[in-house]
Amino acid sequence: xxxxxxxxxxxxxxxxxxxxxxxxxxxxxxxxxxxxxxxxxxxxxxxxxxxxxxxxxxxxxxxxxxxxxxxxxxxxxxxxxxxxxxxxxxxxxxxxxxxxxxxxxxxxxxxxxxxxxxxxxxxxxxxxxxxxxxxxxxxxxxxxxxxxxxxxxxxxxxxxxxxxxxxxxxxxxxxxxxxxxxxxxxxxxxxxxxxxxxxxxxxxxxxxxxxxxxxxxxxxxxxxxxxxxxxxxxxxxxxxxxxxxxxxxxxxxxxxxxxxxxxxxxxxxxxxxxxxxxxxxxxxxxxxxxxxxxxxxxxxxxxxxxxxxxxxxxxxxxxxxxxxxxxxxxxxxxxxxxxxxxxxxxxxxxxx
Amino acid sequence: xxxxxxxxxxxxxxxxxxxxxxxxxxxxxxxxxxxxxxxxxxxxxxxxxxxxxxxxxxxxxxxxxxxxxxxxxxxxxxxxxxxxxxxxxxxxxxxxxxxxxxxxxxxxxxxxxxxxxxxxxxxxxxxxxxxxxxxxxxxxxxxxxxxxxxxxxxxxxxxxxxxxxxxxxxxxxxxxxxxxxxxxxxxxxxxxxxxxxxxxxxxxxxxxxxxxxxxxxxxxxxxxxxxxxxxxxxxxxxxxxxxx
Numbered sequence: 001x002x003x004x005x006x007x008x009x010x011x012x013x014x015x016x017x018x019x020x021x022x023x024x025x026x027x028x029x030x031x032x033x034x035x036x037x038x039x040x041x042x043x044x045x046x047x048x049x050x051x052x053x054x055x056x057x058x059x060x061x062x063x064x065x066x067x068x069x070x071x072x073x074x075x076x077x078x079x080x081x082x083x084x085x086x087x088x089x090x091x092x093x094x095x096x097x098x099x100x101x102x103x104x105x106x107x108x109x110x111x112x113x114x115x116x117x118x119x120x121x122x123x124x125x126x127x128x129x130x131x132x133x134x135x136x137x138x139x140x141x142x143x144x145x146x147x148x149x150x151x152x153x154x155x156x157x158x159x160x161x162x163x164x165x166x167x168x169x170x171x172x173x174x175x176x177x178x179x180x181x182x183x184x185x186x187x188x189x190x191x192x193x194x195x196x197x198x199x200x201x202x203x204x205x206x207x208x209x210x211x212x213x214x215x216x217x218x219x220x221x222x223x224x225x226x227x228x229x230x231x232x233x234x235x236x237x238x239x240x241x242x243x244x245x246x247x248x249x250x251x252x253x254x255x256x257x258x259x260x261x262x263x264x265x266x267x268x269x270x271x272x273x274x275x276x277x278x279x280x281x282x283x284x285x286x287x288x289x290x291x292x293x294x295x296x297x298x299x300x301x302x303x304x305x306x307x308x309x310x311x312x313x314x315x316x317x318x319x320x321x322x323x324x325x326x327x328x329x330x331x332x333x334x335x336x337x338x339x340x341x342x343x344x345x346x347x348x349x350x351x352x
Numbered sequence: 353x354x355x356x357x358x359x360x361x362x363x364x365x366x367x368x369x370x371x372x373x374x375x376x377x378x379x380x381x382x383x384x385x386x387x388x389x390x391x392x393x394x395x396x397x398x399x400x401x402x403x404x405x406x407x408x409x410x411x412x413x414x415x416x417x418x419x420x421x422x423x424x425x426x427x428x429x430x431x432x433x434x435x436x437x438x439x440x441x442x443x444x445x446x447x448x449x450x451x452x453x454x455x456x457x458x459x460x461x462x463x464x465x466x467x468x469x470x471x472x473x474x475x476x477x478x479x480x481x482x483x484x485x486x487x488x489x490x491x492x493x494x495x496x497x498x499x500x501x502x503x504x505x506x507x508x509x510x511x512x513x514x515x516x517x518x519x520x521x522x523x524x525x526x527x528x529x530x531x532x533x534x535x536x537x538x539x540x541x542x543x544x545x546x547x548x549x550x551x552x553x554x555x556x557x558x559x560x561x562x563x564x565x566x567x568x569x570x571x572x573x574x575x576x577x578x579x580x581x582x583x584x585x586x587x588x589x590x591x592x593x594x595x596x
Contacts, residue, residue, distance in 0.1 A: 183464070184464075186466045186467065187463065187464045187465060187466060187467060188452065188455065188462065188463050188464070188465065188467045189463045189464055191445075191449060191452055191453060191467050192453070194442070194444070194445055194449070195442050195445070195453045197444070198442035198443060198444050198445065199440055199442060201404070201424075202436075202440040202441075202442070203442075203453065204423070204424045204425050205402060205403075205404065205424040205425070205427075205428055205434065206425075206428060206433075206453050206454040206508070206509070206512070207425050207428040207429050207454060207456065207512065208425065208453065209425055210425075263444075
């Protein structure tokens with residue numbers, strides 16, 4: 001039987017192999033620049049969904065409004081570069097933690113208000129934030145540039161290396177986000193969040209400070225989603241209201257979460273790996289007519305119907321069932337072996 | 353010494369008066385029963401004590417200090433745990449993870465430490481062993497049988513070392529063998545750890561064999577109280593139950 005220690009070692013080696021693979025992908029494996037571009041978008045999407053999962057996945061409060069923080073990140077980044085006259089290059093990347101902190105500061109009052117509601121009402125409120133802030137971004141022209149948006153500083157990098165800084169920065173932020181997500185999942189705080197997901201009232205009755213827990217998770221979640229938004233804006237070169245506070249971003253994030261498996265550490269990563277390249281292909285093929293959004297919606301329904309728990313939890317269940325069946329088989333075999341000597345004795349006795 | 357005192361508590365839901373100047377007192381270290389016909393206000397009384405419902409009037413004291421209308425997490429941190437009529441565990445978490453939900457979180461560093469490496473882990477495993485669920489520690493709690501869920505709900509409260517546990521129909525829907533086991537656990541914890549119990553139960557045999565004192569509720573008011581042998585012959589109690 002595979003011991004827990006051995007399976008843990010296998011897991012660690014697999015993780016190291018994966019990190020090495022992703023690390024060398026753009027320089028040694030990717031066939032061309034277009035693939036690198038998709039890889040950058042995949043990493044950005046992965047940061048956003050891992051961040052989203054820290055709140056929505058662990059607490060069960062499905063937020064369809066995290067695009068607000070994506071937009072906050074993008075605008076904070078662009079405006080900081082603009083007003084502080086930061087030139088393009090590596091320097092703007094130092095602003096990423098600041099964009100996260102600004103979004104976290106905004107998430108505090110937004111969360112405090114919206115988390116007074118539960119479940120379905122919360123989903124509606126979360127969507128409302130996106131449109132409110134999109135309208136604000138349109139109308140606060142003196143600050144946000146209105147519909148023209150904000151242009152990011154031009155980067156000095158040229159092809160074929162132009163994508164690499166974004167790729168590696170996004171990769172580092174993703175590693176941090178996954179580590180934080182993993183840490184939370186295995187902490188008492190994370191256990192409290194999962195208890196909220198299962199039965200919030202019961203969790204409260206067992207001493208879990210549910211309001212404080214939810215709000216903290218919401219703020220942490222906003223921190224990472226904002227950094228994803230900032231990297232995205234810097235990568236594409238600008239941010240404008242429709243793109244920054246974009247409900248389609250929420251749909252994509254939720255799609256990635258549900259496909260991979262919400263409430264797990266690995267699930268959102270798996271979801272991002274599938275959804276982002278597919279999304280890029282769809283945008284390329286059908287983006288002009290908006291058919292891509294129809295296909296997203298249909299895909300979302302198919303996932304909910306066929307894989308309601310997502311890929312990773314479904315695989316985990318299969319693994320658990322396989323282990324249980326194996327243990328039962330081993331127990332049966334041991335029982336049979338123990339029986340054999342006595343039956344052999346009985347047979348001998350019968351002969352005598 | 354009185355551990356819990358409910359003094360003239362009233363609670364109405366619209367036009368329905370669930371509790372009407374209801375008073376009970378629970379002495380420390382005892383097992384107290386709370387019986388009454390359906391709709392007499394037993395579960396509402398549990399809800400107001402544990403902060404799930406707010407009282408309209410009256411006072412609830414724990415160790416002489418008011419806990420009236422305190423929130424459920426505060427009541428729990430003060431040492432009162434409870435179970436529910438319909439078992440409420442966390443079905444998508446493992447049995448062991450369930451045990452850690454109720455563990456105290458007093459400091460911030462504790463909150464962000466790994467739950468499996470805390471000192472509660474040993475205690476959680478011991479408690480699971482006590483209720484014969486140790487072999488199920490890695491199973492999802494939702495996959496347990498109904499009786500096992502009852503035992504898990506009971507055990508997970510114990511992780512927080514409560515002074516008092518309110519049990520809402522612990523024997524409800526459980527087979528006779530399991531009922532005896534539950535009774536044995538309650539008695540053991542009462543005698544060995546000094547935990548005070550307030551038990552709501554319809555199974556009269558269970559209540560009469562287990563409890564030191566029994567309070568009877570009828571239409572939201574306490575109509576009788578005392579040792580089981582006295583209560584079972586009280587004419588007001590017979591009247592309430594038989595409707596004579």
